[in-house]
Amino acid sequence: MAEPAAILAMTGITKEFPGVKALSDVDFRLFPGEVHALMGENGAGKSTLIKALTGVYDIDGGEILLEGEAVRFTGPLQAQQAGVSTVYQEINLCPNLSVAENIFIGREPRRLGAIQWKKIHRRATELLRRLRLDIDASALLGTYSIAVQQMVAIARAIDISAKVLIFDEPTSSLDAKECEQLFRVMRQLKDEGIAILFVTHFLDQVYEVTDRVTVLRNGRLVGERLTAELAQIDLVAMMIGKELEVLEQLDEQPKSSPAALQDASPVVAASELGRDGAVAPFNLAIHRGEVVGLAGLLGSGRTEVARLLFGADRADHGQIRVDGTTVAVRNPRTAMAHGIAFCSENRRTEGLVEDLTVRENIILALQAERGWSRPIPRRRQEELVDKYIKALRITPANPDMVVRNLSGGNQQKVLLARWLITEPRLLILDEPTRGIDVGAKAEIQRLVVSLADGGMAVLFISAELEEVLRLSHKIAVLRDRHLVTEMPNDGVDVEHVMRIIASGAAV
Amino acid sequence: MTSLTGRWPGLRRPQRKYIPVLATLSLLAVMYGVGAVRYEAFSDGQVILNVFVDNAFLLVVAAGMTFVILTGGIDLSVGSVVALTTMLSASLLQEQGWPPYAVLPFVLFVGALLGFAMGCIIHYFEIQPFIVTLAGMFLARGLCYTISTSSIPITDPFWTSMAQSKVRFGEYFVSPSVIVALVVVIVGAYVLSHTRLGRNTYAIGGNPASALLMGLPVARTQITVYAISGFCSALGGVLLSFYMLSGYGLHAVGMELDAIAAVVIGGTLLTGGSGYLVGTVLGVLVLGVIQTIITFDGTLSSWWTKIVIGALLFVFILLQRVIGARKAR
Structure with missing residues (x-):
């Protein structure tokens, strides 16, 4: 198949931060008229790659070609002027100005220094109509939902002249209908020949709207595939992968056997616990001496489950029972009073x-x-x-x-x-081994086992499936904010869990 | 009125963004109604014109303050800059013998320069406007006393003519200062609604990080608004010296707070990004009408002015909060 020339070609991109190689020798290319998904778990290097492209970060090695010419942008602004615009999850517009003004501010048509409001409104209305968006150009931006504000950001970007549009997790805060509208606009822009880079965690969305997928893991390129030729299970495998070096260094963890304790009532049990927009109602019981592993991709609701149990977010549905008694976990303080402890994944911002x-x-x-x-x-x-x-x-x-x-x-x-x-009686560990070296990782894993042996109930969350499987007695699998299934960990292998994550159904 | 409200074609129904201004307008109407009912001579048109005459300088200062508050900043130095301007003018005219046409541009330049300097410090050193302009307030007030510790009367013929002449409309009249103040307001409103500088001012107040990402000249705009405020303070100082015919270090003590009160009562959000100069005019009028009512009553202590202003400020800040909360759904 003869391929057209790539509008954007990044080759050998390397970026180091003190002590970490965030990107090593990553290649990425983007063709006009395609939607290209950039995928990977937390810390895979997706945002670093985008920031390297748009000039937020200086790269330490590699080359960026835009329409065949080498470029190094000094910042998002310069990138935008060259035709590379980014639409973020958080809206970078001014809510206190009208929709039309947000599209044109800084580039208003003027006559003798006076802004021509009529012209701005006419052009904004035309632009919105072209994108088939039913938005009143004269209304304040802040009166619209995040989804509509994103559309306005897109309108601004393409009016400035976008050849490459980067969507940085735009769907994280959108509901299904809003996503559908966003995808419609993406397809339309694609048909107009714009190249779209789409960062998302949602597998469904990748298959719904993208033509090609590039997967990163730990700052390295795993591969680039045509979406149509890539089975979901393979995509999940590319994203999660096996960290061989880690496996080699970890001795086999002897699992404790809490079978005898299983009959007792759970230490903490959630029934139909849920929060709108965060995680659908779920049931989960954790017994004394038991390690329950939560598996799922980033954005599947892993952390949300933990935050609900700890009272860090208020539940909209369901209840929590501690030792069989229903308790009101209104905030972390009451959770702590009931013996629940939570180690956040963001140890710098939410922990230490x-x-x-x-x-x-x-x-x-x-x-x-x-x-x-x-x-x-x-x-x-x-x-x-x-x-x-x-x-x-x-x-x-x-x-x-x-x-x-x-x-x-x-x-x-x-x-x-x-x-x-x-x-604590229940210890919730959210990604306790992320970003730490292999030795420390092994020590923390050993500690989890010995704590459970000592009778503590542990909820263990990790992006690394091997780790979850190695430590847990029971595994709960999450996908797209639903708890799909819960199963005892007897001889379950990584592929089996991946299959559940990919298909969204217990198999 | 179109240019004052920043309206543009395409708007038909009154929008929620005008609610604060409309609230101030209704308040003013109610207060005027109460005054007219209670006191016989109150409904004379000249009464409301006198409110303008007595507050022309405040109007100019508050107009500059509106620019600053629209960006989400604050300028506490304005009262002191007003005093410094009266002092500088008096000293230059009376003691140095400068002619009025040299004094006027010089003091206006000094005011703008002070504002510019504070704007630079605020922007480049990323220091809170509150603290920078507080320093500016002490500095300018202190400078007054290096010129003289006592009041300097002004006898310059241009100044006295400005103090005494009247612009007549039939049986009514205003001072020339009122005309100057209205010109400032109209120019200011035009700048806010129809120039990039004005729109950038709103954008920065709405979301400074976005403004930067959208490529707006944040540095230039932020510094310019403080320079505008400094200029307006100096112009307000000139108008005050027309009114008082003296320069004194104790002039305009606490005026920064009156200006802030007028801006807030006029519906401009202290967090920036929302408000209109026409609101500020109404805010100044509200303050003026309160004073007038108290003067007419004769039995009320002048401290009631402060009490009423305090109560109104509370009400308006709560109103802003309620509207803001509804906007955020």
Whole structure:
């Protein structure tokens, strides 16, 4: 098949951040009149690649050709002027201005310095009609939904002259109908010859609207395929993959056997728990000494489940039972009072206070539980902290070290210690091994097993299926914000789980 | 009125964005009605014209303040810049013997320069406008006293003629200062509604990060609005010196707060991005009518002015909140 010339060709793109290689030798090409999905799990390098393209980041190696000419943009603005526009999930427009003005601001037609409002409105109305959008150009942008605002952003981009349109997870906050409208516009633009790069986590959407898929994993290119020739299961496999190096270094984790405990009533049970727009109502029971693994792609509702159980988000439906008694988990405080602990995936923003010391960070949750009027005596603090520094092998074993200066793995351990010190009955771990080195990963996995052996109930969330399978007694699979199935982990293999994720049905 | 409200063709029904201005207008009408019912001479047209005469300088200062608040900023230095301008004018005219045509551009330039400098500090060093203009407020007030610690009377013939002459419309009249103030308002409203500078001002107030990403000249606009505010303060200072015929370091103490109050009562959001100069005119009129009612009553202490303004501010800030909440659904 003779291929037309690529409008955009990125070759050998490399980008390093201190200590991390965010992109190594990635190739990406985009043809006029195609919708091209860019996929990958968290940290795969999707946004880094887009930021490298639009000039937000300087690249450390590689070449970007736009219509055959080498380019290096200094920022999104210059990229836009050259015809590469980005439509973000968050709207970068002004809600206090009219739709028409948002399309034309900064480039208003003028006569003798005076803005020609009539002309702006006429042209905006024409443009919106061309995109077959029923939007009143004179209304304030802020009165419209996010979906419509995105359409306006698209209208602005193509009026400025877009040859390449980048959609950076535009569908994350849209409902099904709004997505449909967005796809209609995408198809229309595609037919007009515009090249579209579409970042999404939703498999359905990839198959609905894209022609080609490029998958990244850990900053590397996994492959580029035609969507029509790529089975869903293969796409999932490309995204999740196997991290061989990790597997080699991890010894076989002996799973504890909580079978005897299964008969007892669960420590925490959610029934028909759900939150509109976050995750559909689900049932989930976690017993003493049991590790329940949550599997699913990014955006499938993994974290949302955890946040509901911890009261970080308010549930719209259903209830939570602790030891068989229905309790109202209104906020993290009440969850903590019922013995639920939650280690967030964003350890920097939602977990640790980076400028405090290891000791202060570890003591934080326990102190919060006791109430600030009853300070924990210094000696008691030191005993506790010493105990956990030893137990978790936090290095350096210095309680007065500022947390910012620890490695990722040790930061994660500090966060774990903070919750372990409160002796929780259910420990929720959201991606506890993300972004840490292999050794620390193995240690944390071992710790999860020993905690469960000690009788703690653990909800373990990870993007890495192997890890989930290795540690969990029970596996719950999520897809597109639904809990698809829950099954005991007896001889389930990665491919089986991938199949469920890909098909959205228990097999 | 079209240019004042920033309306453009294509708008037929009154939109929600005009609600704050309409609320201020109704408030003004009610207050005027109350005054007219209670006090016999109140309904004389000259009463409302006198409100303009007595507040022309405030109107000019508040117009500049409107630009700043539309970007989401604040300018606390305006009262001090007004005082400094009266002081500079008086000193240059009376003690240095400068002619009026040299004094006028010079003091206006000084005001604009002060605003420009504060705008640069705010933008390039990313410091809160509150603190930068607070520093500017102390600086300008302090500079007044380096010129003189006492009041300097102005006897310059141009100044006295401006103070005494009247622009007549039949049996009614206003001072020349009122004409100057109205010109400032009309030019300001035109700039806001029909120039890129004005639209960028709104855009920055709406979402500064977006404004930057859309390629708008954020730096230039932000600095310009403070320069405009400084210029308007200086012009307000000139008008005040016409009115007072003196320069004094204690002139216009607390005027920045009156200006902010007028802008807010006029329906401009303190968070920026929404509001009209015509609202500010109405806001100044509201403040003026309150004073007039209290003067007419004769039995009320002048502190009632402050009490009423305080209450109104609360009401209007709550109104903004309610409208804002409805907008956000």
